Amino acid sequence: MELDFTFRNVESTEAIKEWASRRFIKVAKHVREPAFAHLVLIVDKHRHRAECTLRTGGELLRASSETGDMYASIDGVAATIEHSARRQHERRTSNHEL
Numbered sequence: 001m002e003l004d005f006t007f008r009n010v011e012s013t014e015a016i017k018e019w020a021s022r023r024f025i026k027v028a029k030h031v032r033e034p035a036f037a038h039l040v041l042i043v044d045k046h047r048h049r050a051e052c053t054l055r056t057g058g059e060l061l062r063a064s065s066e067t068g069d070m071y072a073s074i075d076g077v078a079a080t081i082e083h084s085a086r087r088q089h090e091r092r093t094s095n096h097e098l
Helices: 014-023 070-093
Strands: 002-008 035-044 047-056 059-067
Touching (some): 014 070, 059 070
Parallel strands (some): 002 035
């Protein structure tokens, strides 16, 4: 999965990029390749917000998380995207028998 970053009012650091990359490894298990994720990290006063848009195989998943800590925001958005990707994967692979 290709992960792209945009930083607004926060300095780009390798630690934040590495943290996000490790969190999105779980998401990559549930999506079709090629997958592109765009992560926007925003700081406004005491609010740290992470927004993610994931494009894969004709599907578009979006999520956002806002906390007082950037790492917690990244964890929250990754968990939300992983949950959505898992649901989409289960819908694609399930055999509905009546």
